[in-house]
Amino acid sequence: MRIMTYPVEQGRDITDFGSSGVKFCPLTRIGRGGVAVMHVAAGGEIGRHPATVDQLFVVVAGRGSVCGHDGVWEPIATGKAAFWAAGEEHTTRADEPLVAVVIEVSQETVANHPAS
Numbered sequence: 001m002r003i004m005t006y007p008v009e010q011g012r013d014i015t016d017f018g019s020s021g022v023k024f025c026p027l028t029r030i031g032r033g034g035v036a037v038m039h040v041a042a043g044g045e046i047g048r049h050p051a052t053v054d055q056l057f058v059v060v061a062g063r064g065s066v067c068g069h070d071g072v073w074e075p076i077a078t079g080k081a082a083f084w085a086a087g088e089e090h091t092t093r094a095d096e097p098l099v100a101v102v103i104e105v106s107q108e109t110v111a112n113h114p115a116s
Helices: 107-112
Strands: 012-014 020-030 033-050 054-061 063-067 073-077 081-084 089-094 098-105
Touching: 054 063, 054 073, 073 081, 081 089, 089 098
Parallel strands: none
Antiparallel strands: 012 020, 020 033, 033 089, 033 098, 054 081, 054 098, 063 073, 063 089
């Protein structure tokens, strides 16, 4: 077993696409995808951008809103997740400090993964 840490202070500030109050803490890479922890400060926002691969945004603490290609904001909170398909424009904002595990997987990675 290996214990990993991902303190918010060591996260990378994300400012692309007008993002603010966002820290990105990568855990692992998988082909073109990966797994990371994102911290979004209260009032912070991940700016609107296209998903590079399929993306699952799992909120593990806090609450906010997410928006996909249709432009409709939906509330999201601890215990909920948003899925965006590769190429889908999306954005996230936090009403209170929000922590999410982001799982990005390209279809080619899934297709090439051996079945158990």
